[in-house]
Amino acid sequence: MTPLSSAPPRISVADFHRLLAEQHPFAEVLGVQITDIGHGTARAILPARAAHQRLGGIVAGPMLMGLADLALYAAVVGATGQAGAVTASLTINFLRKSPAGAVVAEARLLKTGRLAAGEVMLHGEHASEPVAHIVSTWSVPAP
Numbered sequence: 001m002t003p004l005s006s007a008p009p010r011i012s013v014a015d016f017h018r019l020l021a022e023q024h025p026f027a028e029v030l031g032v033q034i035t036d037i038g039h040g041t042a043r044a045i046l047p048a049r050a051a052h053q054r055l056g057g058i059v060a061g062p063m064l065m066g067l068a069d070l071a072l073y074a075a076v077v078g079a080t081g082q083a084g085a086v087t088a089s090l091t092i093n094f095l096r097k098s099p100a101g102a103v104v105a106e107a108r109l110l111k112t113g114r115l116a117a118g119e120v121m122l123h124g125e126h127a128s129e130p131v132a133h134i135v136s137t138w139s140v141p142a143p
Contacts, residue, residue, distance in 0.1 A: 006039070007039040008039060009037045009038050009039050009078040009079075010039070010077065010078055010079065010080060010081030011037060011077050011078055011081060011083075012037070013034055013035070013036065013037050016034055016037055016074055016077065016078075017034065019077070019083055020034075020070075023083065027070055030046060030052075030063065030066050030067065030070070031046070031047050031049065032044050032045065032046055032047075032066070032067055032070050032071075033045045033047070034070070034071070034074045037074050037075070037077075037078040038075075038078055039078055039079050040075055040078060040079035040108060040109035040112065040118075041075050041078065041106075041107060041108045041109070042071050042072070042074035042075040042078060042105075042107045043071070043104065043105065043106055043107070044067060044070055044071040044074065044104070044105040044107070045102055045103070045104050045105070045125070046059070046063060046064075046066075046067040046102060046103040046104075046105070047102050048100065048101045048102045048125075053100055056097075057099075057100045058097045058098050058099060058100065059098040059099075059100065059101075059103055059131075061092070061094065063103075064092065064094075064098060064103065064122055064131070064132050065090065065092055065134075067103060067105050067122065068090070068092065068105055068107070068120040068122060068132070068134040068136070069087060069090060069136070070105075071105035071106075071107035071120050072087075072107045072109075072118050072120055072134070072136050072138070073085065073087075073138075074107065075107040075108060075109050075118055076109065076112075076116050076118070076138050076140065079109055079112050079116070080112055080116065080140050080143075081143075082140050082141055082143065084141045085116065085138045085139065085140045085141065086138065086139050087136060087137075087138055087139075088115065088136075088137040088138055088139045089136060089137045090134060090135075090136040091134065091135050091136070092132055092133075092134045093132060093133045093134070094131070094132050095129075095130055095131055095132055095133060096129065096130075096131055097131070098122070098124060098131040098132070099124055099127075101124055101125055101126070102124070102125035103122055103123070103124060103125065103131065104122065104123055104124070104125055105120050105121070105122050106120065106121045106122075106123075107119070107120040108120075112140070113140070114139070114140055114142070115137050115138065115139060115140065116137065116138040116140050117135070117136070117137045117138075118135070118136055118137075118138070119133065119134060119135050119136070120132075120133070120134040120136070121133055121134075122134070
């Protein structure tokens with residue numbers, strides 16, 4: 001995904017994982033791994049787990065929403081440095097079944113300010129077709 005700017009990210013992947021462990025322990029429940037953070041971009045992976053599946057062997061919608069939310073949070077913090085940012089809205093469009101297995105999130109911000117807006121595309125680890133498209137806005141505290 002194209003970064004919002006050429007500026008370096010305001011947080012490293014390692015520091016972001018520490019932030020999650022210290023302030024957002026729910027993230028560990030999903031097991032999401034943030035693999036890349038740019039200035040307004042992030043990549044995350046929801047690992048393949050039987051606990052993430054619903055009837056029919058597909059990844060459950062709430063797991064996909066959690067993945068998208070965490071990926072966009074990483075992009076927001078990467079662009080603003082504001083760990084106190086919170087989701088203001090999140091809309092998900094499920095495009096097709098997400099087969100069992102790992103799911104990859106590619107997040108990017110479209111705008112930053114007191115409200116940040118962004119989108120996330122989700123796809124299977126070995127598939128190019130997207131399984132969901134998410135748009136979200138975030139309330140960003142003043143520096």
